[in-house]
Amino acid sequence: MSDPAASERANPPGSASGRPPSQVYAATAAVGLALIALPWLLGPFGSAWVRGLCFAALYVMLALGLNIVVGFAGLLDLGYIAFYAVGAYTYALLASPHLTEHFPALAHAFPAGLHVSIWLALPIGASLAAAFGILLGAPVLKLRGDYLAIVTLGFGEIIRIFLNNLNAPLNFTNGPSGITLIDPVRIGSVDLAHPGSVLGFRPSSLVLYYYLLVSMALLAMLVCIRLQDSRLGRAWMAIREDEVAAKAMGINVRNVKLLAFSLGATFGGVAGGLFAAFQGFVSPESFSLMESIVVLSMVVLGGLGHVPGVVLGAVMLAMLPEALRHTVVPLQEAIFGRVLIDAEVLRMLLYGLATVGIMLYRPRGLWPAPEHGVRRALARNGAPGPAVAQSGSRDG
Amino acid sequence: MAECLLRAGSVNKRFGGLQALSDVQIQIERNQIYGLIGPNGAGKTTFFNVLTGLLKPDSGRFELCGLPYWPSDAHRVAKAGIARTFQNIRLFPDMTALENVMVGRHVRTHANALDAVLRTRRARTEESAIRSAARQLIDEIGIGRYAGHLARTLPYGDQRRLEIARALATEPKLLALDEPAAGMNATEKAGLRELLVTIRAKGVTILLIEHDVKLVMGLCDCVTVLDYGKVISVGTPIQVQRDPDVIEAYLGRPHAALVRQEMR
Numbered sequence: 001m002s003d004p005a006a007s008e009r010a011n012p013p014g015s016a017s018g019r020p021p022s023q024v025y026a027a028t029a030a031v032g033l034a035l036i037a038l039p040w041l042l043g044p045f046g047s048a049w050v051r052g053l054c055f056a057a058l059y060v061m062l063a064l065g066l067n068i069v070v071g072f073a074g075l076l077d078l079g080y081i082a083f084y085a086v087g088a089y090t091y092a093l094l095a096s097p098h099l100t101e102h103f104p105a106l107a108h109a110f111p112a113g114l115h116v117s118i119w120l121a122l123p124i125g126a127s128l129a130a131a132f133g134i135l136l137g138a139p140v141l142k143l144r145g146d147y148l149a150i151v152t153l154g155f156g157e158i159i160r161i162f163l164n165n166l167n168a169p170l171n172f173t174n175g176p177s178g179i180t181l182i183d184p185v186r187i188g189s190v191d192l193a194h195p196g197s198v199l200g201f202r203p204s205s206l207v208l209y210y211y212l213l214v215s216m217a218l219l220a221m222l223v224c225i226r227l228q229d230s231r232l233g234r235a236w237m238a239i240r241e242d243e244v245a246a247k248a249m250g251i252n253v254r255n256v257k258l259l260a261f262s263l264g265a266t267f268g269g270v271a272g273g274l275f276a277a278f279q280g281f282v283s284p285e286s287f288s289l290m291e292s293i294v295v296l297s298m299v300v301l302g303g304l305g306h307v308p309g310v311v312l313g314a315v316m317l318a319m320l321p322e323a324l325r326h327t328v329v330p331l332q333e334a335i336f337g338r339v340l341i342d343a344e345v346l347r348m349l350l351y352g353l354a355t356v357g358i359m360l361y362r363p364r365g366l367w368p369a370p371e372h373g374v375r376r377a378l379a380r381n382g383a384p385g386p387a388v389a390q391s392g393s394r395d396g
Numbered sequence: 397m398a399e400c401l402l403r404a405g406s407v408n409k410r411f412g413g414l415q416a417l418s419d420v421q422i423q424i425e426r427n428q429i430y431g432l433i434g435p436n437g438a439g440k441t442t443f444f445n446v447l448t449g450l451l452k453p454d455s456g457r458f459e460l461c462g463l464p465y466w467p468s469d470a471h472r473v474a475k476a477g478i479a480r481t482f483q484n485i486r487l488f489p490d491m492t493a494l495e496n497v498m499v500g501r502h503v504r505t506h507a508n509a510l511d512a513v514l515r516t517r518r519a520r521t522e523e524s525a526i527r528s529a530a531r532q533l534i535d536e537i538g539i540g541r542y543a544g545h546l547a548r549t550l551p552y553g554d555q556r557r558l559e560i561a562r563a564l565a566t567e568p569k570l571l572a573l574d575e576p577a578a579g580m581n582a583t584e585k586a587g588l589r590e591l592l593v594t595i596r597a598k599g600v601t602i603l604l605i606e607h608d609v610k611l612v613m614g615l616c617d618c619v620t621v622l623d624y625g626k627v628i629s630v631g632t633p634i635q636v637q638r639d640p641d642v643i644e645a646y647l648g649r650p651h652a653a654l655v656r657q658e659m660r
Contacts, residue, residue: 223513226512226513226515227509227512227513229512229523230507230509230511230512230519230523231501231502231505231507231512231519231522231523231526232507232508232509232512233512234491234495234498234499234502235499235502237488237490237491237495237499238488238491238499238502241487241488241489241490241491242486242487242488242489244450244470244482244486245482245486245487245488246488246499247449247450247469247470247471247474248448248450248470248474248479248480248482248486249471249474249479249499249500249502249503249562249563249566250470250471250474250475250502250503250566251471251499251502251503252471253471259509263509
C-alpha cells in the first residue's frame with residue numbers, strides 16, 4: 001500500500017497486519033526505487049524486456065479493472081477486453097490521420113489533421129468505455145454466474161466484430177487492417193516516441209513509456225485499494241456474498257452493480273488509450289476473446305479480489321511469453337539443435353497447466369486476501385480459539 | 397396508549413394456484429415485541445418477505461409511522477426503517493464480522509465513489525464513524541471478540557447474533573426477526589431472550605416469527621396467528637393460547653373440541 005495512513009485505517013488498531021508507518025514508508029521507498037531502476041537493469045538484456053514490462057503495466061491496469069467487476073462485485077465478465085478496445089479505438093480515431101483521410105468534411109474542419117492530445121482523449125475514452133459498461137450492465141442485472149458469463153462473452157465479440165466490419169459503406173475503423181500512424185504520447189514538449197534529451201538525460205522511448213505506464217498502473221492500484229476500503233467497496237462485496245441480504249441491508253443493488261461495470265470499464269478504457277499510443281497501431285485482432293480470458297486468468301491466478309495478488313498475477317502472466325522466448329527457445333536449440341515447441345504454443349500450454357494447478361492446489365489464487373480473522377486472533381491470544389481451529393481445518 | 401408503528405392490511409399474495417396470504421392484517425405498536433406464529437407453511441415467512449420488499453404483494457396497504465409505503469424495493473424498505481434477519485442465516489460469509497455490521501451502516505451513510513478515491517475529509521470522518529458505530533454494536537451484542545473473524549467461522553448462535561447486529565446497524569424502527577431461535581440450544585435461547593429485551597429497551601420495536609412457543613409466550617406483548625395464509629387469532633399470548641381456533645390449527649380438531657367443551 002502506498003498510503004501508510006490508509007493501511008492504518010484499513011486495519012483496526014491492535015491487528016497484526018497494521019505495521020508501523022516507518023516500515024510502510026521503507027517498503028514503499030524500496031519498491032519505488034526498484035521500479036525506477038528496473039528498466040536500466042534490464043536494458044542490457046535487450047529492449048524486448050522493457051517492452052514486456054510496458055505491456056505488463058498495461059495488463060496490470062486491465063486486471064485491476066476486471067478485478068472490480070469479478071473480484072469485488074462477483075460478476076463474471078468474459079468480454080472485458082471490449083472496454084480496452086473502446087479506449088484504444090477512441091484514441092486511435094482521435095489522434096490519427098484515418099478519419100480525416102476518409103471523411104473530407106472532417107479534413108476540411110481540421111486542415112492540420114486530428115491530433116487530440118492523449119490527456120484529453122483518455123478521459124473521453126474512459127467515459128465512453130464507462131458508458132459501454134453501463135450498456136452491458138443494464139440488461140444483465142438479473143443474470144448471474146454462467147448466464148452472465150455467456151452474455152458478457154457475446155458483448156465482447158460484438159464489439160470486436162463491429163470493429164472488424166465498420167469499414168464499409170463508411171470507413172470508420174478500417175476493418176481488419178486496423179488503424180496506423182497513431183500519435184505517440186506527448187508530455188509537455190517531450191514526444192515519448194522520439195524523446196531526444198530530457199533534463200540532460202537521453203533516455204530511450206521505451207524507458208519513458210515504461211515510467212508513464214508504471215505510474216498509471218500504480219495510480220490504478222491506489223484507486224482500487226481506496227475503493228475496496230470504502231462504503232462502496234463493502235457494498236460490492238456484500239452483493240458478491242449474498243445479493244438478497246445486501247438488498248435487505250438497504251443496498252441499491254442495481255446502481256451498485258452498474259457502478260462496478262462502469263468503473264471496471266473505465267480502467268479498461270484508460271489502458272486501451274495508452275495501448276494505442278504506445279503501439280501506434282490498433283487492429284481488432286488485439287481484442288479477441290482470448291485476451292479477455294488471459295486477463296481473467298491473471299485475476300484468478302493472482303487472487304480474486306485481492307489487489308496485490310491481482311497485480312502479481314498480471315505481471316507474471318504478462319512477462320511469461322518474454323521469459324519463455326529467452327529461456328525455452330535457446331534451451332531447445334542447445335539440446336535438440338532446433339526449436340521443437342514454439343514459445344507461443346508453450347505459453348498456452350503453461351496457461352492451461354497453471355489454471356488447472358491453481359484450481360487444484362490454491363483455489364483462492366497465488367496471493368489471496370489474508371484470512372485476517374485467523375491471523376488477528378493468533379496475534380491477540382497467542383493460540384487459536386475454537387472458531388479459529390474451525391476455520392483452519394476448512395480447506396481453502 | 398401507544399402510537400401505531402406499523403400497520404399492514406388486506407395483504408394478498410398468490411403463488412400460482414396457492415393463495416399464500418389472504419387479507420392478512422397486522423398492527424404493531426411502538427416498542428412492542430410482536431409475535432407472528434403459525435404452523436409450518438402458514439405464510440409467516442411470505443408475509444415477512446412481502447413486508448420487507450423481497451416479494452411483491454398482489455395487493456395491500458402498508459404504513460410505517462403513519463406514512464404509507466409500498467414494499468417494491470427491499471433497499472427502500474430498509475431505508476424507511478425496517479431491518480430484517482433471515483430464517484436460514486444470510487450473512488456475508490467471507491467478510492469479517494465487523495465488516496458485516498459496517499455494511500449495515502450503508503443505508504445511513506453517503507460517501508460515493510469519488511469520495512472514496514480522493515479520500516475526502518467527508519469520506520474519512522464518515523468511515524471512522526461507521527467503524528466505531530459497528531464496533532460498538534458488535535460489542536453490545538456480545539460478539540466483540542469475533543470482530544476480526546470471517547463471519548462463516550463464527551459459532552452458529554453467534555452468527556444469529558451477528559445478523560441481528562447487522563440489522564440494528566441500519567438504525568431500524570422495526571426489527572423483523574425470522575425464527576431467530578431456530579437451532580439454538582436452551583442456553584443460547586435464554587441469551588437471545590435477554591438480548592431482545594435489551595434491544596427493545598433501546599426503543600426498537602421487534603416483530604418476531606418463532607416456533608418456540610415458550611419463547612414467544614414469555615416475550616411477546618401481542619401475537620398474531622396465521623394459518624393457511626389467514627389471520628386466525630390476534631391477542632396477548634394468553635388469549636391466543638386459549639383460542640380454540642389456534643389449538644385446532646396446531647393440534648387438530650379433537651383437541652379443539654375438548655377445549656371448546658371446557659370453555660363452556
